[in-house]
Amino acid sequence: MRAFILALAAATIMLQPAKAQEATVAVTAIVEHPALDAVRDGIKEKLAEAGYKEGENLTFLYESAQGNPGTAAQIARQFVGEEPTVIVPISTPSAQAVVSATRDIPVVFTAVSDPVGGQLVKDMKAPGGNVTGISDMSPVADHVALIKEITPEAKSIGFIYNTAEANSVSTLAALKEEAAKAGLEVIESVATKSAEVQGAARALVGRADVIYIPTDNTIVSAFEAAVGVAEEAKLPLYAGDTDSVARGAVAALGFNYFDVGNQTGEVVVRVLKGEAPGDIPVSVATGTDLLINKSAAEKMGVTFPESVLSRATRVVE
Known part of the structure; x- marks a missing residue:
């Protein structure tokens, strides 16, 4: 036993x-x-x-x-x-x-x-x-397509980034390639530290039709500074990461x-x-979400087409 x-x-x-x-x-x-x-x-x-x-x-x-x-x-x-x-x-x-x-x-x-x-x-x-x-790696081609879909009148994209971040340099190269296919010009504006983000955004006013901020850690850490400029100038601002939509971006397609x-x-x-x-x-990384911010869009003079509203994963009011 x-x-x-x-x-x-x-x-x-x-x-x-x-x-x-x-x-x-x-x-x-x-x-x-x-x-x-x-x-x-x-x-x-x-x-x-x-x-x-x-x-x-x-x-x-x-x-x-x-x-x-x-x-x-x-x-x-x-x-x-x-x-x-x-x-x-x-x-x-x-x-x-x-x-x-x-x-x-x-x-x-x-x-x-x-x-x-x-x-x-x-x-x-x-x-x-x-x-x-x-x-x-950001789906840059999809980002350019989204910018064209929401703001079809845009002819240029302002790109704020830190030249010391290798990921941003790679994203810029991809953006230039995809933007050229869509007939868009890319205008660069550099911020090497978070305190320079507001100035980099102001440098794009009157030069770019929209602003696109990539997944650049320096810029994203001071995202609200760029948002303030974009709202004041009614300059649509797009983000490379979806978490930035709640912080004031018009829209983002990403992970x-x-x-x-x-x-x-x-x-x-x-x-x-x-x-x-x-x-x-x-x-x-897999999976992409489409987030849009109605409040930010209104402040920046943007109206979402029904095609975007209907497929948005999340809408920030």
């Missing part, structure tokens, strides 16, 4: 799901704004779903560089010194800092538009080494960044379970 009970107990233990091992996940972002914060929260949710929970078997570290590349490098070195299980840099500048700081600790970057151009990996399909991640965080979390879990990052292909 005793042998039977022991055998039954052993079988019961074997049938129980294996508990996730203890792990430390260190997350860093170049700056705090709604899109990047949503990525962080999406990662944490996916980890919890996989059994990695703070206070139990997960130490979740988070640091923001507050928009300073030098601080991003310091955070990268600090994290490497702490030897976490995985480092997750959010945005291109943070990813570049982390990838430069370690060749050993697994790295899963996210919210990076151009991982190859940013020199994070040499090949999206076979990244190799200790690095993989999720790209959020739900909480979902991007979930997709990133799935890759992190694979690494925590033993897969080598270099063997996991870099993925492009």
